[in-house]
Amino acid sequence: MNEPDLSDLSALVAITETRSFRAAAKVRGVSASSLSDAIRRLEERLNVRLLNRTTRSVTPTDACTQLLERLKPAMGEIAGALDALNSFRDSPTGTLKLNVPIIVARSILPPIVNRFLLSHPGISLDILASDTFIDILAAGFDAGIRYDESIERDMIAIPIGPRTQRFVLAAAPDYLDTHGTPEHPRDLINHACIRHRFASGVSFAWEFEKNGKTVKVTPKGPLLASSIEVELGAAIAGLGLIYTFEETITPAFQSGELVPVMQSWWLSFTGPRLYYPSRNHMPAPLRAFVDFIKSDHKLSLA
Structure with a gap:
């Protein structure tokens, strides 16, 4: 044979x-x-x-x-x-495959990726941006980036990017002039809300927090979309209030197209984490990326 x-x-x-x-x-x-x-x-x-x-x-x-x-x-x-x-080379080589949420790919990863690739010319990154929860190993990825609540407990996880993030509520000035400004989450029941639908098809309730008190609201409004660009455009056009990642809204705040609403109720949460399986032989590109993220965090604190 x-x-x-x-x-x-x-x-x-x-x-x-x-x-x-x-x-x-x-x-x-x-x-x-x-x-x-x-x-x-x-x-x-x-x-x-x-x-x-x-x-x-x-x-x-x-x-x-x-x-x-x-x-x-x-x-x-x-x-x-x-x-x-790889230990005999001046720099590790190979491809690192990452699965990451769209918000992380858009707002957090670019500067990290650029610095990493410049310092590791022998490594290539293959990044898939998706909000769908998957088994990263079965799908052929070396590691993933997710938020705490969706990381399996048998994975090693380290912070990447901001340690905390916020959801922020915003609206166009014209909308508030016409419909008034809500002051409490329950006021949103009487307002038009622009909602986000995840890849799973789920549209979550809006969660707010103040002085240890949490309030959830099921928003209603003229638009439900899976594209933040569409949602932002609708909010800027004055169609309703939008509640999403602060990083997404900041440019519209700076331009004055949107203004903050109910700031004392904005929800803070732990930032994203890079996660990967515990292995005896971690691939060199992943090891290099993990070391880089840890070192990058120490520099940001210095």
């Missing part, structure tokens, strides 16, 4: 982790048909079926499960051995 090709075995691992030829192909940057060919070669060389395939699912056979129990640790050791070569 000819020895299986290492790349074919790696393809098998990717397919079983994602349970999808298409998803595994996306992770590996190849076509789904090439992965299908890899599995066909493996099954022919090993003379055993490895995957049960239907139009809706891909599941490992018992033989495949037994193979993977011994194969995955070995593949991890190989990846670690190859990655260890």
Whole structure:
């Protein structure tokens, strides 16, 4: 029997982790048909079926499960051995894949990314901005950025960017002149509100806090959108109040197109965190990024 090709075995691992030829192909940057060919070669060389395939699912056979129990640790050791070569270079090399929220990609990451890439010319960043919660490992990412409430407890997490952020309420001066200025969250029941819909389809209640007291309001209004650009445009046009990240609103405050409303009730919360799995062999690009973030934080406090 000819020895299986290492790349074919790696393809098998990717397919079983994602349970999808298409998803595994996306992770590996190849076509789904090439992965299908890899599995066909493996099954022919090993003379055993490895995957049960239907139009809706891909599941490992018992033989495949037994193979993977011994194969995955070995593949991890190989990846670690190859990655260890980075210690002999002046600068680490490789690609770091990150999954981040849209607000972080828009308002927080750009200066961090620019400084990191300038100081690590051998590393490439592959960033997907999405508000959809995913299993970063199954989707082929090295790390993700999220807020505390959505980070799984078995992950290592470190702060990145601002340590605290705020949601701010704002409206166009013309809107307030016409409809009056709310002074308490309950007043919003009688106002037009511009709402945000997340990728999951959910539109959350607006939460406010003052002197330890929390008030939630279910907003109503003329617009529900998943685009902050559309929402901001509507608020500037005087269609209603908007409640969103301070970083998003600041330019409109500076131009006078929007003005702050109910500032004493604005909600503060912990800033985003970079999270990644605990590994014996952390990929060199991820290790470099983690070290950079920690060092960048120390400099910002100095």
